Amino acid sequence: MQVESQGTTCLISGRLGQEDVKRLWPQRSSLIAANTQVLDLSALEYVDSAGMAFLMELLSQANGELVLKAPSEQVRKLVSLYDLEAFFTE
Incomplete structure (x- = not known):
């Protein structure tokens, strides 16, 4: 998984599976810039249940000030x- 900050939007690309989550877990609190408001998932090619849980963890760390956008x-x-539509913008 690659993370690219673009102002208040952060583009998440690549793959986010269980092995990626294990590797990224220690960095989870510093992975996304503090001013980020939107995680753009349009370039995320693959995610498994562990990856989805990791994205939800990133959201929880932002105290409701972060939304997910454009899932592949x-x-x-x-x-x-997983009935997670409420976490995504149109």
Whole structure:
């Protein structure tokens, strides 16, 4: 997974699976810039349940001041499966 800050938006790209989560977990509090308001998932090619839980952890650290945007088709399937639509903007 790659993280690229673009002002108040952060583009998440690549893959986010269980092994990625294990590697990124210690960095979770510093992975996203403090001024970030939107996580853009349009370039996230793959996410598994561990990856989705990691994204939810990033949201919880932002105290409700962060939203998810533009999930890829693969991510959209998990969003629907876990009923997480409320965390995404249109």
